[in-house]
Amino acid sequence: MISALKDNVLHSPLAMNVAQIGQFYISTQLLQFLHNLVGEKVPDVLGYMWRTRTKTLSIRSTDSTYTTMLSSVDGTSMGDDLDGEPAYMEPGDGTELPNNKAVNAQAYFNPATGVNYNFTFEKCTVTIIREGDKDMSKSSGGKSVYRVAISPATPGVMERWIEATREMYQSQKDDRVEIYIAGQSNYYWDFLLLGDRRDLDTIHLAAGVKENIVGMASKFLRRRSDYHSRQINHHLGFCLYGPPGTGKTTLIRAIAYHFKLKIHLLSLSSRDLNDSRLHSLMASTKEGGIILIEDIDKQLNSSSSEITAAGLLQALEGSANTAAQIVFVTANSLEPLKPYEDTVFRHGRIDKKIRLGYADKTMAKSLFCSFFSSCKSETADDIEALSEQFSSVLLEDTWSMAHLEGYLLQYDDDIRKAVSEFAGWQEEQKKERTS
Ligand SMILES: Nc1ncnc2c1ncn2[C@@H]1O[C@H](COP(=O)(O)OP(=O)(O)OP(=O)(O)O)[C@@H](O)[C@H]1O
Known part of the structure; x- marks a missing residue:
């Protein structure tokens, strides 16, 4: 699921069109190029011209503007919503990006390091550049830094652009779930995307399972002052386990949406993550956050992980510095967690482990x-x-809900056929499994 999300972000087709970058853009790029070329060797006339024509801004990945910028600068939103034109984006090296047409597809903007991204706003060219890794660690204490340049610098254009990104973000945010991942340095959380809304009543689980989790979460979130007055970490931990496609991730997304919680995706096997960085991450979660560690059974023994068992246990406890932290871990099997059974599954770490299973008749019906x-x-x-x-x-206890969902999707305009062909489909699927 984590990788699916990342793929979605990194490879989703942005609405790109490289035609029609106006005269301003070309002249600005030329000025920038000449300015870089002559540098400080000659009187800085070009630099002066560049500065007067361009408004620049640095944004750190921990600033709120970073979040609004990334969520609103995608292939459709800026241009469409602001001046009736699609946003045109291209990397600064002139490479044409795939899907060279304005589309309405969901697209997320996640700039690659060192590449210029340009698009139009109020007929000005906005250029966004993510700084290189080296610069990041030296000058910014490990936070990613983005430079935004708007040219020509018409009065107030930068302020209006920031305001526009904020407004757009606000309007999208209420109906979506904010998702964060560990930043490049692994010390901070970077905004990743606004995930799609999922309603709790579209999740169908065995009797009482959903109600139990939602009830516990609801009670927990209401009792902040009780935890506080007793000096106990305001922390609740769940382990959802079971076969693939039984709704573990989807349920967490629906809970986040229902309680307006931000999801922090934590990959224990991510590069350079160690115990102390994990500790910093846990302490810097957003107010009212879910920490989601997917497939913990696979991540635990990953050879790329530098996290020790002690570091993981500490992370599962959450941090005393933050308010209301719900940790969710998911697993297909609890077998790899056996050696840690007593230490992981206790109050204050993982309070409750819940199995999500294959479909029964009531789940299939709903x-x-x-x-x-x-x-x-x-x-x-x-x-x-x-x-x-x-x-x-x-056939009970045979198919995941994802499997059934996939079956129904074939018949979304023919409900009766979905019923009449179901038994035959199950027979075929069983044969496929055994062959
Ligand atoms: N219990 C359920 N109720 C409704 N839809 C479900 C349920 N379980 C799965 N789905 C559907 O199946 C798809 C996959 O579900 P999801 O990713 O949540 O499964 P998972 O248990 O997290 O799988 P994995 O272990 O492979 O990560 C989603 O599109 C979701 O809509």
């Missing part, structure tokens, strides 16, 4: 009803009756 809830061709009573038929032929 998935079916929710999937076809907007079906116009059938009455509510008919949908209910069809869901009974569907679930009655289900």
